[in-house]
Amino acid sequence: MQKTRIGIVGYGNLGRGVELALKQCPDMELVGVFTRRQPEKVEPACIQTKVMHIEDAEGMGDKIDVMILCGGSAGDLPKQGPHFARLFNTIDSFDTHAGIPEYYEKMNQAAQKSGKISIISVGWDPGLFSISRMMSEAILPNGQGYTFWGKGVSQGHSDAIRRIEGVRDAKQYTIPIEEAVSLVRSGANPQLSTADKHLRDCYVVAEEGADKARIEQEIKTMPNYFADYKTRVTFITEAELKRDHSAMPHGGFVIRSGKTGANEENSNIIEYSLKLESNPEFTASVLVAYARAAWRLNREGKSGARTVFDIPPAYLSPKSGAELRKELL
């Protein structure tokens, strides 16, 4: 079997996750990691992984079947995405929901021109959660959908706390509110805002002598980030933060509750849930499965941008159609 040859652009937590996920896929091989840093200063998770400079990627169009772009949505992907789509089949996890239509158009133009496939916004949200929202709505049109996130770390909210004067470090967990979850699972179809559904739980390390009451007040009244939410603030030591809050768990669930029957008398509930001990490693595992799909689509002669909505489930699997029908249908 010819292995699918993968490249990784960007070597943070996500890129490292892709490197590890590929080790679980006998049908794929890692050609190398491309970084903006000095390659010799990057220490990969696997000793045999080749690290190259990002500029070396350009000449490798015939050596890499799919490039997995592991940069961030704010700073990296808007430029890196179209650039690499002109050279390779690509997968990315662009997750700025409001920016997706514009990003899709740019990626579609670039990939159509190069004759390559670019699957954008892959991961779990956007990604697997989107599929669940979409399919559940198509199946139960007479209903209501809900997305809950957590328990997991929100990088954006943690950063916002760190910008407050007197804060040395912080982690913010988004936690679904149990009462809201129960109400939704009961089929009651309540009206709920994001703030009604989530608690913001903050662990803060203050500078020595800082005014903790003022910090707590600033957090709880911060517009957009915390003011509308039920927010809990706990001050801890730097050692405690490192010991208890270094992991990267996340997860959440998508629930749709819909009515069927002559008098809408029957309630049916679809729930898709994730409980992840490693958010970046799981997201990376999703990217790798979709890399398989990108390569297969491109070998069929297809080009242009795609989202998870456009990909038949079978394309994620190394198994044949006959194997899938026999073993998993």
Place this chain on the structure above:
Amino acid sequence: MQKTRIGIVGYGNLGRGVELALKQCPDMELVGVFTRRQPEKVEPACIQTKVMHIEDAEGMGDKIDVMILCGGSAGDLPKQGPHFARLFNTIDSFDTHAGIPEYYEKMNQAAQKSGKISIISVGWDPGLFSISRMMSEAILPNGQGYTFWGKGVSQGHSDAIRRIEGVRDAKQYTIPIEEAVSLVRSGANPQLSTADKHLRDCYVVAEEGADKARIEQEIKTMPNYFADYKTRVTFITEAELKRDHSAMPHGGFVIRSGKTGANEENSNIIEYSLKLESNPEFTASVLVAYARAAWRLNREGKSGARTVFDIPPAYLSPKSGAELRKELL
């Protein structure tokens, strides 16, 4: 907008569910129900539904875009499937797991010959549960998958009890065993047989004067159906059966637990669950969404048999790609 024109073959609980589900879809219209019974003796759920004899369907190839086959997998579909695939795009819920490869081949031959699309084995298992099993395995190859069914009525097991001498009527519920569910959700990846995962809960109406102890013994020792399972038998009156056990709830969940990380140190759990107050109405809602996909594929010039694994999620929705990307991604 041109509506998709649907026909229904077979008018039991499932056919009636399709009739009701179509009322929730403004992009579809029901041309009529085709039955083996005398049409004038069938009373449809909606007064405006046209009921015709099954033999009248043959001449309606240009009036129906997709025929939804609502017959049973044992007696009806093996014959009806290939017959209608020669005339129409079709959707069916063929659910004899072991017979799927052979049924697929027959349907594929018929549909390729007619230039139509036949999506087979649509519903929730096989169907939505299959998609979850398949995608979760592709994403977390280093893991273990589990399917639990229930709480819900098993028609086959209820029938088996009714065949025992002295039994007037019976209902059997399949119920997931809580301890097994908890163990799986913990990420422990236990080895579990179907019997380890499910309790069989039987409600039995005995004939007057029948030997209840003998009936209970016969149920609990019945090979394949009950002998390997934890089985509970409760005798009730006919009035109680009618009052408390007439509904058709079902559901269940597919769980996959997989490890990621350099030392497989992180556990990630994907769970897809359904809680249905009406099994036939929900299954019907899934069939209707896939009818949309069949018609769209056929308009693109595609033909042959498909399963849920082959269908891009977007094809289930009446919304455009741009709408889906903007609203649901």
